Amino acid sequence: MSEYKISWWEPTDRKRQWLRRYTSSDQHKCSGTGSYCNAMFELGEADILYTKDGYITGDRDDRKPPEDDPRWPKSCEACGRLFGDNDPHQLFGKQIYICQATGQRSTLDKAPVGACWDAWWISERRKEGPTGSGYMIGPDYRSLVVKCPGNHDWHIDNRASNCTMPDEREHFCWVRHGRPEDGTLHVDKNGNTCAAGAGSIAITGFHGFLHHGVLRDC
Numbered sequence: 001m002s003e004y005k006i007s008w009w010e011p012t013d014r015k016r017q018w019l020r021r022y023t024s025s026d027q028h029k030c031s032g033t034g035s036y037c038n039a040m041f042e043l044g045e046a047d048i049l050y051t052k053d054g055y056i057t058g059d060r061d062d063r064k065p066p067e068d069d070p071r072w073p074k075s076c077e078a079c080g081r082l083f084g085d086n087d088p089h090q091l092f093g094k095q096i097y098i099c100q101a102t103g104q105r106s107t108l109d110k111a112p113v114g115a116c117w118d119a120w121w122i123s124e125r126r127k128e129g130p131t132g133s134g135y136m137i138g139p140d141y142r143s144l145v146v147k148c149p150g151n152h153d154w155h156i157d158n159r160a161s162n163c164t165m166p167d168e169r170e171h172f173c174w175v176r177h178g179r180p181e182d183g184t185l186h187v188d189k190n191g192n193t194c195a196a197g198a199g200s201i202a203i204t205g206f207h208g209f210l211h212h213g214v215l216r217d218c
Contacts, residue, residue: 004215160197170192
């Protein structure tokens with residue numbers, strides 16, 4: 001049986017940056033992925049820019065290198081197709097998160113199994129407003145996500161695919177208790193819930209439960 005201890009991750013004011021070239025899939029299908037052509041060159045870390053209201057803003061033009069900079073990718077990483085002059089030159093970034101227990105830093109796509117964070121961008125409601133799977137907001141006005149094996153993100157406060165009450169928005173398909181910060185996060189069906197499942201998460205290659213701060217397979 002595989003077990004993964006839940007760890008709490010919080011956002012920092014830093015991000016990892018890449019120079020990115022891509023071609024939209026509606027203009028060209030990548031022969032390597034069947035989706036869109038894409039390539040990135042990593043620049044390292046940079047400070048995140050915020051709007052006056054505290055939201056993360058897009059990068060300013062004065063941060064982006066000129067298009068004749070030799071670091072811009074020339075061809076797709078998957079199929080080798082050369083990018084054209086009309087394909088975008090994007091300064092691409094991902095916010096860095098930090099594990100409060102260990103000090104480990106990572107972007108969310110690279111976070112380890114068991115990492116848990118608040119998807120604060122789901123809603124601006126934090127102290128008032130409706131909660132429930134129909135709103136993707138938990139009882140503490142957070143939207144908790146846990147990293148599962150296979151790099152799958154389990155949004156605990158979201159609606160389950162096999163929900164039996166799809167027109168009722170205020171119940172929770174997965175009922176959570178405790179807190180990820182202190183290792184007491186527990187998910188079951190004990191509360192205002194539907195008849196879907198037994199509180200487990202089932203994804204390709206993994207079926208398990210999150211009980212008492214530990215994610216374990218069945």
